[in-house]
Amino acid sequence: MLFHTWPFVLFFIVVYPSYLGLKNTRFRLPFVLAASYLFYASFNPLYPLLIAYSTIVDYMVVARMARSARPKAWLCISIVNNLGLLGFFKYGGFVTENLNALLSSLGIQYALPAPGILLPVGISFYTFQSMTYTVDFYRGNVQRETSLLRYATFVSLFPRLVAGPIERAKNLLPQLRKSPAVSRRDVADGLSLFLVGLFKKVAVADYLALYVDKIYAAPGQYESPALILATFFFCWQIYFDFSGYTDMARGLARMMGIRLMLNFNNPYLSSSLGEFWQRWHISLSSWFKDYVYIPLGGNRKGKFNTYRNMFLTMVISGLWHGAAWTFVAWGAVHALGRFATRELERTSFYRDRMPRLAKQAFVFAFVTFAWIFFRADSISDAWIIIKGIFTAGFADPRCPWLAVALILAVWVYQFLYESRARRILELRVVRVAIVLLMILYLVVFTPSGERPFIYQQF
Amino acid sequence: MVQSKSPASARNSASTPEGPGVAFSSNSVRLSTREWFVTGLFTLAVFSLGPGLWETVETFEPGPGHRLPYELATDYWLYERYCKWACSKYETLVVGDSVIWGHYVSKDETLSHHLNEIAGRNQFANLGVDGIHPIALEGLLRYYARDISGESVVLHFNPLWITSRKHDLQTQKEFHFNHPKLVPQLPGVIPCYKASYSKRISAIMQRYVPVFAWTVHLHKTYFDNMDLPTWTLEHPYANPLKAVNLRIPAPDNPIDEIPTSWSEKGMAQRDFQWVDVESSLQWRSFKRSVKMLMQRNNSVFVLVGPFNEHMLKGGSAKLYRNVKREIETWLKQNNVPHLIASALPSELYVDASHPLSRGYALLAKQLAQNDSFRKTVLYQPAGTD
Numbered sequence: 001m002l003f004h005t006w007p008f009v010l011f012f013i014v015v016y017p018s019y020l021g022l023k024n025t026r027f028r029l030p031f032v033l034a035a036s037y038l039f040y041a042s043f044n045p046l047y048p049l050l051i052a053y054s055t056i057v058d059y060m061v062v063a064r065m066a067r068s069a070r071p072k073a074w075l076c077i078s079i080v081n082n083l084g085l086l087g088f089f090k091y092g093g094f095v096t097e098n099l100n101a102l103l104s105s106l107g108i109q110y111a112l113p114a115p116g117i118l119l120p121v122g123i124s125f126y127t128f129q130s131m132t133y134t135v136d137f138y139r140g141n142v143q144r145e146t147s148l149l150r151y152a153t154f155v156s157l158f159p160r161l162v163a164g165p166i167e168r169a170k171n172l173l174p175q176l177r178k179s180p181a182v183s184r185r186d187v188a189d190g191l192s193l194f195l196v197g198l199f200k201k202v203a204v205a206d207y208l209a210l211y212v213d214k215i216y217a218a219p220g221q222y223e224s225p226a227l228i229l230a231t232f233f234f235c236w237q238i239y240f241d242f243s244g245y246t247d248m249a250r251g252l253a254r255m256m257g258i259r260l261m262l263n264f265n266n267p268y269l270s271s272s273l274g275e276f277w278q279r280w281h282i283s284l285s286s287w288f289k290d291y292v293y294i295p296l297g298g299n300r301k302g303k304f305n306t307y308r309n310m311f312l313t314m315v316i317s318g319l320w321h322g323a324a325w326t327f328v329a330w331g332a333v334h335a336l337g338r339f340a341t342r343e344l345e346r347t348s349f350y351r352d353r354m355p356r357l358a359k360q361a362f363v364f365a366f367v368t369f370a371w372i373f374f375r376a377d378s379i380s381d382a383w384i385i386i387k388g389i390f391t392a393g394f395a396d397p398r399c400p401w402l403a404v405a406l407i408l409a410v411w412v413y414q415f416l417y418e419s420r421a422r423r424i425l426e427l428r429v430v431r432v433a434i435v436l437l438m439i440l441y442l443v444v445f446t447p448s449g450e451r452p453f454i455y456q457q458f
Numbered sequence: 459m460v461q462s463k464s465p466a467s468a469r470n471s472a473s474t475p476e477g478p479g480v481a482f483s484s485n486s487v488r489l490s491t492r493e494w495f496v497t498g499l500f501t502l503a504v505f506s507l508g509p510g511l512w513e514t515v516e517t518f519e520p521g522p523g524h525r526l527p528y529e530l531a532t533d534y535w536l537y538e539r540y541c542k543w544a545c546s547k548y549e550t551l552v553v554g555d556s557v558i559w560g561h562y563v564s565k566d567e568t569l570s571h572h573l574n575e576i577a578g579r580n581q582f583a584n585l586g587v588d589g590i591h592p593i594a595l596e597g598l599l600r601y602y603a604r605d606i607s608g609e610s611v612v613l614h615f616n617p618l619w620i621t622s623r624k625h626d627l628q629t630q631k632e633f634h635f636n637h638p639k640l641v642p643q644l645p646g647v648i649p650c651y652k653a654s655y656s657k658r659i660s661a662i663m664q665r666y667v668p669v670f671a672w673t674v675h676l677h678k679t680y681f682d683n684m685d686l687p688t689w690t691l692e693h694p695y696a697n698p699l700k701a702v703n704l705r706i707p708a709p710d711n712p713i714d715e716i717p718t719s720w721s722e723k724g725m726a727q728r729d730f731q732w733v734d735v736e737s738s739l740q741w742r743s744f745k746r747s748v749k750m751l752m753q754r755n756n757s758v759f760v761l762v763g764p765f766n767e768h769m770l771k772g773g774s775a776k777l778y779r780n781v782k783r784e785i786e787t788w789l790k791q792n793n794v795p796h797l798i799a800s801a802l803p804s805e806l807y808v809d810a811s812h813p814l815s816r817g818y819a820l821l822a823k824q825l826a827q828n829d830s831f832r833k834t835v836l837y838q839p840a841g842t843d
Binding site: 010184206207214403432435438439444 | 488493494505656659669676688
């Protein structure tokens, strides 16, 4: 039951009016929790058991932590439990596969059985969200939540359950404590966010995916232009896919009177890699900063330790995205890029004389290059693509000009949005016309398949 | 990942009254309640008037003996439009599957063509749809053929659809059958239909919201049965607007080679596993279709067969006789004028159910010799004697 499918539309049409009717009663939280569990069960009827387990353990851990003389031990239990869940379901296959490869290379004729476990949708998101609560409580940044019902709703809230944003307890829990005031403005804003997200996902991301999937399925068969274009398209596909999901999630929550954090802020207009990570998947990158980078020591203990901490954070972040060496490589490439650009930014020429547009182009090119590792099916495929880009000859890429036009239109829109011309985009007639065009395009011309969100698989 | 406060995000959150640290969006198009209301009204107007306006600009000029183009068999929006047109030009509508549509013959060799020759005028319209089994036919008549209410209809039942549990869609194992969007979408009604809920709801939406059926029409007519993105992948440098030439393709013969009889093709006799008529899903649907048409004040004549009985082997010939008897009993009990067609000569069948051109001519003669057909269908309009 994904946001861009008919079953979800029906689900929300039933759930939303009931929610509005119950929002000022004591049935509000039980209802939202039931709706969230029902939503999650639509992916697999057993999934709610998993999220219930994770919720109950963390709720009890914090309850014990509040009374214990050794709170750190309870924190460790929470972290081990959450990472254990993630490790078992997400990395079991990866670890087994690599151990088997190691055993084989050592000449040992034994292979561990493959676990064959299905990765539960959204597990990376809700385990991380649950951990923010236990860690923040341990640090004294958040009060203990006494209601299991409210805590369970915080972990499972359906608009953000599948792919975030990873909300902090101090932002979301207080919102769940009081009856939300849902104004007409909230409904209008929620609809606006949802529609833009739907357009990003269905009209743009799923369109670009058609070309990207074709080329990346057999990269050895294509020449440089097709490989470059497919990588460029993927760069936009993943942005529209994930930011589209986030917009929809935020829009739905907004209609319920709940404010979720901003997760994307025009990341491809960044003029440094540091800025890129402040604009891309903000809820995750700030999570890694607060719960991994800073505890590792951050930038406090000299250049070597700073770079080591950066490297570890980026590699772990890569691994969070998926159990494959391609994601580790993606994280490592970004870490190396961060080192290089950090050093560059220290030079007065780069900092003061280099035009902002050139910096933006450089960052965009680097991020696009790094996506190769993220999207390729294997490290060897990634090398084939990189080699192909730089060495292969020319052949007609057969790239749909309509897709290029769509990307350009969005690019121009983003540039205008961050410039003085924003006033034009904010004219009533322009906004209404844009919304009408989006609706018309969605109904008449969108792809017929239903692609899942890229990030729901993480 | 490793960061300080972003100037851009700071600017954004500072400029919107969203509360601490919660920006509205990076670049969203934001409408007020009133603007949404206006947009909603405008959208509603475009979607309700759009398909109708499209009919005025798209050229659709069916000539005598017209049938839906083969490649547009699943364009139900066009079928609805064709029904409207046929009702205004013809007195009798011949409805059924590829036997009526004329899968192995040209448009001038179909049953409706031969009936028109017998009638001496253009009385019969070919409203056959390739591959439409009775369960889908019920959906087609219910949702896309409301305009034929009150008209004279010859409704064809092809016994082929009850020759096995698979044809009758009774098997539990999923397989892809024709016209899934027309069958009942409630899970479990058709055991072998395992489509996702999303596809089922989408099929229902197409039935009730014309704009969705119309978009399917655009895809099928102008974009080679593909959605626009997929089409642009096949034609990367083509202008999609040019592809929309506002002309519906002419109905061509779906097959290139000259059709030959089943025995010449080397097809062998078969022992068909006829399903029990009473429990047959296809027959139940057909019965519902007949009753629905009668409730809509249609004058209904049912044509059953002619099945290729020469192909029957073993006990299946006897079983077929029972099938025919049960069908006829129900039709008689419900006072439905009908003809259980006699088998045509063996050499006039292409397969188990499709006749060759001469077969259609003979079938038309059988109909013309049938008393109730003459009385209820093949009458001369008042004042023309």
